[in-house]
Amino acid sequence: xxxxxxxxxxxxxxxxxxxxxxxxEKLIEVAALAFAENGVETSLxxxxxxxxxxxxxxxxxxxxxxxxxxxxxxxxxESLAAxxxxxxxxxxxxxxxxxWMLRFVGYIAAKRGMANSLKILMNSNSSLFAEGTxxxxxxxxxxxxxxxxxxxxxxxxxxVDLLHALSSIYSMPDSPEWRDRSHRLxxxxxxxxxxxSNSG
Amino acid sequence: xxxxxxxxxxxxxxxxxxxxxxxxEKLIEVAALAFAENGVETSLxxxxxxxxxxxxxxxxxxxxxxxxxxxxxxxxxESLAAxxxxxxxxxxxxxxxxxWMLRFVGYIAAKRGMANSLKILMNSNSSLFAEGTxxxxxxxxxxxxxxxxxxxxxxxxxxVDLLHALSSIYSMPDSPEWRDRSHRLxxxxxxxxxxxSNSG
DNA sequence: CACATAAACGGAGGAGCCTCCGCTTAATCT
DNA sequence: AGATTAAGCGGAGGCTCCTCCGTTTATGTG
Numbered sequence: 001x002x003x004x005x006x007x008x009x010x011x012x013x014x015x016x017x018x019x020x021x022x023x024x025e026k027l028i029e030v031a032a033l034a035f036a037e038n039g040v041e042t043s044l045x046x047x048x049x050x051x052x053x054x055x056x057x058x059x060x061x062x063x064x065x066x067x068x069x070x071x072x073x074x075x076x077x078e079s080l081a082a083x084x085x086x087x088x089x090x091x092x093x094x095x096x097x098x099x100w101m102l103r104f105v106g107y108i109a110a111k112r113g114m115a116n117s118l119k120i121l122m123n124s125n126s127s128l129f130a131e132g133t134x135x136x137x138x139x140x141x142x143x144x145x146x147x148x149x150x151x152x153x154x155x156x157x158x159x160v161d162l163l164h165a166l167s168s169i170y171s172m173p174d175s176p177e178w179r180d181r182s183h184r185l186x187x188x189x190x191x192x193x194x195x196x197s198n199s200g
Numbered sequence: 201x202x203x204x205x206x207x208x209x210x211x212x213x214x215x216x217x218x219x220x221x222x223x224x225e226k227l228i229e230v231a232a233l234a235f236a237e238n239g240v241e242t243s244l245x246x247x248x249x250x251x252x253x254x255x256x257x258x259x260x261x262x263x264x265x266x267x268x269x270x271x272x273x274x275x276x277x278e279s280l281a282a283x284x285x286x287x288x289x290x291x292x293x294x295x296x297x298x299x300w301m302l303r304f305v306g307y308i309a310a311k312r313g314m315a316n317s318l319k320i321l322m323n324s325n326s327s328l329f330a331e332g333t334x335x336x337x338x339x340x341x342x343x344x345x346x347x348x349x350x351x352x353x354x355x356x357x358x359x360v361d362l363l364h365a366l367s368s369i370y371s372m373p374d375s376p377e378w379r380d381r382s383h384r385l386x387x388x389x390x391x392x393x394x395x396x397s398n399s400g
Numbered sequence: 401c402a403c404a405t406a407a408a409c410g411g412a413g414g415a416g417c418c419t420c421c422g423c424t425t426a427a428t429c430t
Numbered sequence: 431a432g433a434t435t436a437a438g439c440g441g442a443g444g445c446t447c448c449t450c451c452g453t454t455t456a457t458g459t460g
Contacts, residue, residue, distance in 0.1 A: 016437090016438090017425085017426055017427075017436095017437055017438065018426065018427090019425075019426070019437090019438070019439080020426095020437075020438060020439090023438085023439085043415080043416060043417090044416080044417075044418090045415085045416060045417080046416090048440090053439080053440075054439060054440030054441055055417090055418080055440075055441070056418090056419080056420085056421095056438095056439065056440045056441065057438080057439055057440065059417095059418065059419080060438075060439080063418095065417095216407090216408090217406095217407055217408065217455085217456055217457075218456065218457090219407090219408070219409080219455075219456065220407075220408055220409090220456095223408085223409085243445080243446060243447090244446080244447075244448090245445090245446065245447080246446095248410090253409075253410075254409060254410030254411055255410075255411070255447090255448080256408095256409065256410050256411065256448090256449080256450085256451095257408075257409055257410065259447095259448065259449080260408075260409080263448095265447095401460105402459100402460090403458105403459085403460085404457100404458090404459085404460105405455105405456105405457095405458095406455105406456095406457095406458105407454105407455085407456080407457095408453105408454085408455075408456090409452105409453080409454065409455085410451105410452100410453090410454095411450105411451105411452105412449105412450095412451100413448105413449090413450090414447105414448095414449090415446105415447085415448090416445105416446085416447080417444105417445080417446075417447095418443105418444095418445090418446105419442105419443090419444090419445105420441105420442095420443090420444105421440105421441105421442105422439105422440105423438105423439080423440090424437105424438080424439070424440100425435105425436105425437090425438080425439090426435105426436100426437080426438090427434100427435090427436090427437090428433100428434080428435085428436100429432105429433085429434075429435100430431105430432090430433080430434095
């Protein structure tokens with residue numbers, strides 16, 4: 001029996017010709033927009049068109065719709081995680097934490113419309129989901145640790161619990177007030193986090 | 201809030217024009233064959249063609265592929281259940297029971313190839329699955345009861361346990377011997393069932 | 401039987417999926 | 431720089447999906 005090839009090609013661009021890499025990036029970029037606008041059911045031909053490449057090129061890079069969705073999804077999570085480090089460099093730890101939570105919540109809210117499609121994806125590739133939450137958890141973990149070390153927040157908080165609290169806005173009705181609500185939620189959480197810290 | 205309409209139109213043909221009913225029946229019949237041959241992914245246009253109707257007619261009767269699959273699936277289970285009564289009329293209870301088990305096993309085996317598609321269907325409409333197992337369970341229940349009453353088999357057997365034992369061939373590799381194996385399995389089960397009966 | 405009419409038919413058409421393969425071009429070699 | 435070549439491109443083409451609507455027909459009525 002031949003050894004099974006890896007089940008998912010985890011977006012390993014490696015050695016691509018310059019034009020190929022350009023097209024690939026452009027496709028991911030356009031796809032991210034399109035998915036956000038119209039959900040993961042958006043026509044692939046449309047994405048190719050908007051990216052200015054032929055449909056054949058799209059399919060060469062991403063053999064199935066799922067491949068493309070997966071890469072886009074991973075990108076977004078990674079950039080969300082990267083934002084944590086970036087914010088840490090620009091703000092005091094507690095402010096960085098709050099800012100990041102705001103971004104997180106915004107990201108989650110944007111995904112609300114495609115809940116169904118996402119669930120299907122997660123179902124068919126649950127390792128992706130596990131990986132995704134791992135990435136995010138580590139980012140938040142780092143933010144919490146830094147803030148706690150400087151005594152700006154308490155240090156007895158479980159990262160996953162906070163993550164869970166934040167994720168609750170996912171199930172919020174799609175009203176125009178979601179932004180206000182989520183801001184209040186984050187304010188509340190920050191208050192709770194500061195309570196009991198050295199400085200509180 | 202308006203009362204939600206029934207989620208699945210449980211194949212209620214009711215008052216259809218004669219030609220409409222004919223077409224509907226023909227479509228179901230052809231679809232059953234096609235699904236058995238090529239799985240539930242068979243082209244719907246092909247099914248319409250083979251049934252001698254236009255594609256529009258197919259879609260009028262079955263708005264989605266799932267509707268069609270559901271109706272076919274239910275038909276098959278119902279006819280399997282009906283076979284129980286029929287066999288009871290033709291054979292002594294224990295023979296009827298054995299015959300029916302053979303049919304059941306044959307039916308299950310036929311579905312093995314489309315395990316994946318079926319799982320998807322079940323997922324999206326689990327009440328259908330529940331109903332299906334209910335129908336079958338009742339049929340087997342009746343067979344067991346009759347045979348037990350006449351002292352041909354023991355009476356301390358749980359229907360669901362027997363059903364479970366029979367279903368095990370579902371996971372049998374698709375070898376050419378599956379028929380022999382399933383016959384041996386049924387022989388074994390029958391022996392077990394007779395053991396401890398009044399006549400044994 | 402003939403007529404009216406609502407029910408049902410059916411297939412053209414627009415859109416998307418995905419593959420295949422002749423053409424283009426970036427990268428490499430001399 | 432020019433030649434070589436394989437990596438990459440892209441869109442035509444074959445297929446399916448599903449809708450829409452002009453045409454046909456079953457059926458109840460006079």
